[in-house]
Amino acid sequence: MIINLIILLIVPFLMAGVIKKTKAFWGGRKGASIFQPLHDFIKLMKKDFVISKTTSTVFKIAPVVQIASVLFASMFVPLACGSALINVSAGLIIFAYTLSLGKFVSLISAMDTGSSFEGMGASREACFTTIVEPAFFMLIASIMALSGNFTFDSLQNILASAGNYGVLIQIFAVVVLFIMILIEGSRVPVDDPATHLELTMIHEVMILDNSGSDLAFFTWANSIKMLLLSSLIAFIVIPQGLTEWMAVLAYLFVMFIISVIIGTVESAMARFRMSHVFEFVFLMSSFALVVLALVVARMFGG
Amino acid sequence: MNSFFTSLIILLLCGFIAGKFSNKFKTIALSVFTAIASGFALVPAVKVLFGGENLVQTFNFNSLFGAVNFVIDPLSAFFIAVISVMSLVTAVYAIGYLRPYVEKGKNINAHLVFLPMLFASMQAVVTCQNAFMFLICWEIMSLSSFFLVIFENEKKDVLKAGIKYLVFMHISVLFIMIAFALLSIKAGSFDFNSFKAVLGENVHFANMIFILLFIGFGTKAGFVPFHNWLPDAHPAAPSHVSAIMSGVMIKTGIYGILRTLSLIGTPSKSIAFAVLIISVISALYGVLYAISQHDLKRLLAYHSIENIGIIGMGIGVGMLGLAYNHPVIAMLGFAGGILHVLNHSLFKELLFMGAGSVYIKTHTRNIELLGGLIKSMPKTAVLFLIGSIAICGLPPFNGFISEFLIYLGMFKGLSIHNFSTVILILFAIAGLALVGTMAVLCFSKAFSIIFLGMPRSASAQKVTRDCELSMILPMGFLALASLAIGVLPIFVFVLLLRPVSVLTPVMQYNILPTLSVVGVITLYALAFLVFVGVLVLVKVKLTNGKIEMHETWGCGYNRANNHMQYTASSYASPFLSMLNPLFKKVFDVEKPRKLFPQSAHFSLHVEDIEEAYVIEPILKSDEWFLSKFEGIQSGNIQSYIKYGLIFLVIVIIGSLLI
Numbered sequence: 001m002i003i004n005l006i007i008l009l010i011v012p013f014l015m016a017g018v019i020k021k022t023k024a025f026w027g028g029r030k031g032a033s034i035f036q037p038l039h040d041f042i043k044l045m046k047k048d049f050v051i052s053k054t055t056s057t058v059f060k061i062a063p064v065v066q067i068a069s070v071l072f073a074s075m076f077v078p079l080a081c082g083s084a085l086i087n088v089s090a091g092l093i094i095f096a097y098t099l100s101l102g103k104f105v106s107l108i109s110a111m112d113t114g115s116s117f118e119g120m121g122a123s124r125e126a127c128f129t130t131i132v133e134p135a136f137f138m139l140i141a142s143i144m145a146l147s148g149n150f151t152f153d154s155l156q157n158i159l160a161s162a163g164n165y166g167v168l169i170q171i172f173a174v175v176v177l178f179i180m181i182l183i184e185g186s187r188v189p190v191d192d193p194a195t196h197l198e199l200t201m202i203h204e205v206m207i208l209d210n211s212g213s214d215l216a217f218f219t220w221a222n223s224i225k226m227l228l229l230s231s232l233i234a235f236i237v238i239p240q241g242l243t244e245w246m247a248v249l250a251y252l253f254v255m256f257i258i259s260v261i262i263g264t265v266e267s268a269m270a271r272f273r274m275s276h277v278f279e280f281v282f283l284m285s286s287f288a289l290v291v292l293a294l295v296v297a298r299m300f301g302g
Numbered sequence: 303m304n305s306f307f308t309s310l311i312i313l314l315l316c317g318f319i320a321g322k323f324s325n326k327f328k329t330i331a332l333s334v335f336t337a338i339a340s341g342f343a344l345v346p347a348v349k350v351l352f353g354g355e356n357l358v359q360t361f362n363f364n365s366l367f368g369a370v371n372f373v374i375d376p377l378s379a380f381f382i383a384v385i386s387v388m389s390l391v392t393a394v395y396a397i398g399y400l401r402p403y404v405e406k407g408k409n410i411n412a413h414l415v416f417l418p419m420l421f422a423s424m425q426a427v428v429t430c431q432n433a434f435m436f437l438i439c440w441e442i443m444s445l446s447s448f449f450l451v452i453f454e455n456e457k458k459d460v461l462k463a464g465i466k467y468l469v470f471m472h473i474s475v476l477f478i479m480i481a482f483a484l485l486s487i488k489a490g491s492f493d494f495n496s497f498k499a500v501l502g503e504n505v506h507f508a509n510m511i512f513i514l515l516f517i518g519f520g521t522k523a524g525f526v527p528f529h530n531w532l533p534d535a536h537p538a539a540p541s542h543v544s545a546i547m548s549g550v551m552i553k554t555g556i557y558g559i560l561r562t563l564s565l566i567g568t569p570s571k572s573i574a575f576a577v578l579i580i581s582v583i584s585a586l587y588g589v590l591y592a593i594s595q596h597d598l599k600r601l602l603a604y605h606s607i608e609n610i611g612i613i614g615m616g617i618g619v620g621m622l623g624l625a626y627n628h629p630v631i632a633m634l635g636f637a638g639g640i641l642h643v644l645n646h647s648l649f650k651e652l653l654f655m656g657a658g659s660v661y662i663k664t665h666t667r668n669i670e671l672l673g674g675l676i677k678s679m680p681k682t683a684v685l686f687l688i689g690s691i692a693i694c695g696l697p698p699f700n701g702f703i704s705e706f707l708i709y710l711g712m713f714k715g716l717s718i719h720n721f722s723t724v725i726l727i728l729f730a731i732a733g734l735a736l737v738g739t740m741a742v743l744c745f746s747k748a749f750s751i752i753f754l755g756m757p758r759s760a761s762a763q764k765v766t767r768d769c770e771l772s773m774i775l776p777m778g779f780l781a782l783a784s785l786a787i788g789v790l791p792i793f794v795f796v797l798l799l800r801p802v803s804v805l806t807p808v809m810q811y812n813i814l815p816t817l818s819v820v821g822v823i824t825l826y827a828l829a830f831l832v833f834v835g836v837l838v839l840v841k842v843k844l845t846n847g848k849i850e851m852h853e854t855w856g857c858g859y860n861r862a863n864n865h866m867q868y869t870a871s872s873y874a875s876p877f878l879s880m881l882n883p884l885f886k887k888v889f890d891v892e893k894p895r896k897l898f899p900q901s902a903h904f905s906l907h908v909e910d911i912e913e914a915y916v917i918e919p920i921l922k923s924d925e926w927f928l929s930k931f932e933g934i935q936s937g938n939i940q941s942y943i944k945y946g947l948i949f950l951v952i953v954i955i956g957s958l959l960i
Binding site for chain 2: 048049050051052053054055056057058060061064065067068069071072075086088089090093094096097098100101103104107108111112113114115116117118119120122123124126127129130133134135136137138141142144145148150208209212213278292296299300
């Protein structure tokens with residue numbers, strides 16, 4: 001429990017720091033320290049608020065509900081390769097629906113300002129979610145069907161339960177989850193976290209009117225979401241049977257690698273045009289379908 | 303059992319008595335009577351639900367009916383409980399909703415007779431076990447709800463929608479009649495119990511009967527492709543009537559399907575597959591069209607189709623469990639489906655009432671004209687928000703619990719080692735996830751366009767105060783019930799096992815694992831609620847006095863007005879453009895012309911593809927065919943008598959030949 005809390009408090013910010021550092025490296029700059037996002041967070045928490053006159057109570061409560069939903073959802077994810085805090089069958093559903101609650105609240109909070117920018121961001125965010133979530137469900141449910149174990153532990157057992165197909169399924173699952181990180185974490189090529197205005201108009205524009213601790217909560221929640229999905233990747237990739245400390249180290253290493261890859265992708269690519277973003281999102285669903293096909297082939301193909 | 307019939311009699315008579323009161327007290331009298339009747343009906347229902355024996359009352363009618371059994375088994379008891387509580391809530395809400403109409407001098411006496419009659423007929427439908435009597439109750443239910451729908455009968459589109467509803471109901475009852483006729487000929491009696499033996503004999507016969515009854519009951523429930531009456535009838539009806547129709551009446555269709563299943567016993571695999579597929583399609587279709595609607599009540603009506611689909615998915619999973627002889631899967635599926643019946647009636651009534659309150663205050667159902675109502679109607683806004691979160695199936699509200707049980711059933715269903723089952727269930731899981739996220743899109747749209755931002759028209763601007771207490775109270779009750787089920791699901795789950803046991807045997811070793819998962823959810827939801835509450839309090843405490851108010855950030859532009867806000871159409875547009883071929887879009891565009899454009903407008907209307915490509919062509923050809931017979935209708939009484947005579951002669955000759 002305490003290790004989980006520490007991880008949730010520090011690692012998301014460090015990941016954001018590493019991503020920024022990587023971008024600076026590829027850009028030939030020195031870049032800020034990897035602790036900068038953490039400092040930003042603490043600074044924001046101390047600040048006062050400027051709130052739009054148009055907004056209502058929804059706007060004030062939304063960041064709190066968002067952060068609560070993300071923190072509660074994290075209880076179902078095996079962080080640091082231990083077991084999840086709550087390890088029940090179909091925990092996937094509680095996990096995903098709790099995150100959805102946070103998303104719902106952040107959508108209406110964006111709409112509460114009456115700004116057309118934020119409306120546009122909310123509309124696109126809601127639209128992407130409709131495609132991402134079913135693909136995620138399909139992926140995880142397929143893997144669970146394979147092992148007959150309906151907890152996230154089944155991700156760890158892919159190699160054991162899938163035989164020859166194991167490596168393939170692992171690769172595709174990692175790719176799907178990585179694309180999902182880019183979409184949900186609003187990274188390039190879907191969204192650009194470095195700009196706040198005209199260029200992106202997805203997640204970053206939704207929090208345009210938030211300030212002070214509200215903004216801090218939203219950024220933190222977003223980083224935690226990325227961390228949770230990365231933890232699933234780590235859970236798939238890291239082999240079983242390591243000692244506890246080795247597992248934690250391996251986990252941190254995987255987090256580091258993922259951040260570096262995200263940073264590299266951001267340096268190497270430009271943001272997609274909006275119509276291409278949809279294609280990118282659908283790419284994720286197609287890969288999830290590939291996993292489904294592989295699983296079915298393994299189960300019934302002999 | 304006597305108290306149940308007392309309740310029916312009170313309901314049948316009270317409308318006439320309430321009409322005798324003075325205008326001000328009519329609706330109040332009706333609520334009082336409904337409250338008494340609900341109390342009487344709840345007594346036997348609760349007794350049976352908490353483990354009492356089935357209650358049976360037999361009436362011996364003439365040779366035509368045979369013995370008429372009214373039975374309260376746990377399944378009926380569950381539906382009675384839902385119907386009586388919802389009836390009471392609806393009647394109380396009607397006090398406030400009908401007041402403006404009464405003040406304008408509208409005569410509501412007929413309405414006051416048909417409303418309790420609808421309540422009574424629904425109670426009778428879920429208890430009656432005689433096919434003939436069942437059809438009579440079913441017909442009373444359809445007709446009384448028809449008269450309730452056409453409350454504002456001076457409006458032409460209301461009448462049109464009402465007649466469409468009437469036609470659909472009679473097509474549906476036709477299928478039910480055929481099925482019952484076939485059954486009773488084979489069984490030699492109208493009693494449901496005697497059907498059981500007949501259905502057990504021959505699988506193909508049972509399948510055929512199930513399909514007929516599914517079409518009949520499914521039309522009432524609103525499964526795609528028999529859903530078409532719903533999005534027309536609900537907007538036409540006054541809000542408390544839409545609430546009771548969408549929340550409770552369409553569930554009698556679900557009851558019919560469940561009752562059929564309990565008679566059939568083990569359904570065949572192909573039927574279970576078909577039900578699951580139709581349900582997934584209904585759920586997706588409903589929510590897809592809901593997203594494209596701007597008429598709030600039409601939007602909610604499409605959501606009823608979605609939720610019926612979700613209930614159907616539960617039933618489908620349950621049937622798969624029965625067909626493959628997996629009691630755990632069957633238990634989870636049916637429990638999820640039946641719980642969703644209750645949940646949907648709670649939050650859908652809440653949302654329809656919210657829509658009614660908005661309509662009473664703003665006189666429009668078009669959400670594009672609303673906005674900013676959270677400031678003038680804060681209570682209604684919060685209650686509507688609770689309903690929205692609940693209908694999206696998000697924790698910690700009740701919709702999540704039933705969807706979770708259905709998901710759990712589907713996950714367990716993956717262990718059925720059969721190629722097509724696994725594929726179907728994987729797609730159904732993804733389908734339910736898609737439905738969930740689309741519902742989030744739809745209700746984040748609906749709630750934020752109606753209640754948040756700035757008012758988009760004068761009618762939304764003019765609202766000064768919230769609705770009266772008699773409208774807030776029932777909504778508050780429903781919202782509380784939604785929260786209670788979401789936070790304490792373990793108690794509800796235990797109660798659910800009684801109705802489920804009618805359909806599939808419930809054993810202790812079956813339910814223990816599920817019980818522990820539901821227990822975890824209970825703790826989780828409670829902790830979540832407490833955590834959010836504490837966090838909100840801390841935030842309020844810490845931020846007091848540190849807030850500065852300012853204009854919404856517009857990139858330096860400080861004169862943003864209400865027309866620059868995002869609208870419902872623009873909110874839904876990226877999603878809808880992605881799924882273009884699934885809609886028939888009707889544009890109405892006037893582009894700005896010349897140097898100084900005088901006027902310009904743009905509007906988009908999305909038509910139901912089934913309506914546009916199936917029903918309208920049929921109606922057209924129907925009209926062409928029927929117009930050939932126009933000559934018969936001469937308006938001359940003598941010739942009508944002649945037709946009657948000819949008909950009688952044909953009947954006599956026909957009966958002689960047979």
